[in-house]
Amino acid sequence: MPKLANIYLIFDFFITNADYRITRLKSYWADAEKKGAVESEHRNKLVNFSVYYIQRRLTFDYIAKKFIIKDAFFKKNSTVTLKIISLALGMCYFQSNSEGVLSELKIILRQYHNGAVASTMVVAVNNFLEKSSFAAPELKHKDEALGLSIRYSCPRELASHFISEAGMENAVEILENSIKFPEAVFRLNCTILHSQKLRDEFIAKFSEKYMVDVKRVYRDTPYYSCDRSAFNFTLTDLYEFRAGLLTPMGRSAFLAAYLLDARPDELILDACASPGNKATHIAELSSSAAKIIAVDTAEAKISKINDNIDRLKLNNIFTMCASSEFLDAGKLSGKFSSIGSDDEIFDRVLLDSPCSGLGLMRSRIELKYRFNGSDLTAMPKIQKPLLANVARLLKTGGYLLYCTCTINKKENSEMVSEFLNANKNFSVVSLKDRMDRFGYEFNILDGDYEMMQILPDAEGSEGFFYALMRKN
C-alpha cells in the first residue's frame, strides 16, 4: 500500500476538493507524481482507491458519523474529523484489512484533537472493523430508499426514483452495478482494420504492449473491454486512439448504429451528434457508403465531431451547426445543395437526445451525486420538440431511432408513447431480432423490445433506452 506521505495526499485531495470527477483525480495524482510526492508504482493504486472511495463515499460518511460522539470534545472539528474517519474506513475496506491505516489515522486525528480523544476514536473504528469484517452496511431499513442510499452511496431521492421506475429488485441491481469498477470499452475502426485477421493481430499486439487482458464484449462484434484498474492511462491518451484505430464507447451505446442499420446510399440525420461517437460508428458500419449529416448546437461541439471524423479518416459525415428543434429543408438546402425543398429528406434519423444520464453512473461516478430531481421533469421539455421536429424530416418508409442514456419513463417510454399518440403515421418496431444477433442477455426492463429500457448489468452494460419507429 502507499506510504504515509501518499495517505496524507489522499486526505488532502478529499478534504480540500469538492469536485470528485475521475479526470480531475487522475490529473491530481499525475501532478503529485510529477512533483515527486508519489512514486509512480503507487499512482495506479491511488487512482483505483480514489475511484473506489468516490463510488462509496456517502456509505463511509454514514458509518463515520457513528464515531463522532455527541460530546463537546468529539464534536470539535467534526466536519474534517468525519471526512478523515470516512477515508480511513474506505482505505481499510479497499485493502480488506486495516494494516497501516489505523496508526496513520491516529497521527492525523491528533492534529485536530487531543491524544485521548484521538485514541478513543481509533479504538472505536478498530472495534467496528473487527465486528463488521468489511461487509457493506445492512440494506434493511424502515425507509427502503434510505437503506439503498446508505448501502450504495447515492442521494435518497435517486434511490427512491429507481424504486418507482423499476421496482425494488431492479433498483438494487442498478445501484449495485453502479459501484463496480468502471471498465475500459472500445470499438475498433473496421474501415482501417477491415478483416478479422487484422483485428485479431491488433488486439494481440495491444494486449502485449500495455500488458492488459482484452476481451471481446459481444459475439461477432469488433468491441472489446479491458480492466481499467490494471492500467493508469486513459484510452484517449494512447497512440492507437490518435491513429484512429480505436474509439472508447460504452457497451450499450454500441447498439445505436446496429439498431439504426443504415444502408449504403442512404441519407442519415444524426440530430444530436457531438462528440460524434455514434455518427462515426454509423459511418464505419456502413463501410463509408451512407451519407450522414451530423448536427449539434455550438461550433465547439461541431469541432469535436470534426476532430473525430479526421482521426478516424472518414469521408461520409457532413457537420452542421444548428438546433435540430428548428431544422428544416430551407436551412439544410442552404448548407447542402443536393437537398431539395421537400421536408421529408432523410432515410433514417438518429435522435440521441440530451437526457438526465442516469444510466451511466458506473463510468461517470460524479453523476449520482449531482442528481437533481428537477432534471427528470426538465429534460422532457427539451426532448419533446426535438422529437417532433426531426420526425418531420424523415421520408415516408424511413426509420427514426430515439435513444437516451437514462432510466426515466418521462424521458423514455412515456415520451415515445405520447409521440406515437400524436403521430398516427408512425409505428414502433420490435428490436428483438436485431438484439438477438449479439448473443448476449441484456437486462431489459419488462422484456419490452419496443420501448427497450436496458438496465445496467453486472458485466458493465449501461442503462440506455431505445425505441425504433417507422414512418408509414
Ligand SMILES: C[S@@+](CC[C@H](N)C(=O)[O-])C[C@H]1O[C@@H](n2cnc3c(N)ncnc32)[C@H](O)[C@@H]1O
Ligand atoms: C447525448 S449527447 C449526444 C452524444 C452523441 N450522439 C455521441 O454519440 O457522441 C446529446 C447532444 O445533444 C446536443 N443537443 C442538445 N440540444 C440540441 C438541439 N436542440 N439540437 C442539436 N443538438 C442538441 C448536445 O449539445 C449534446 O452534444
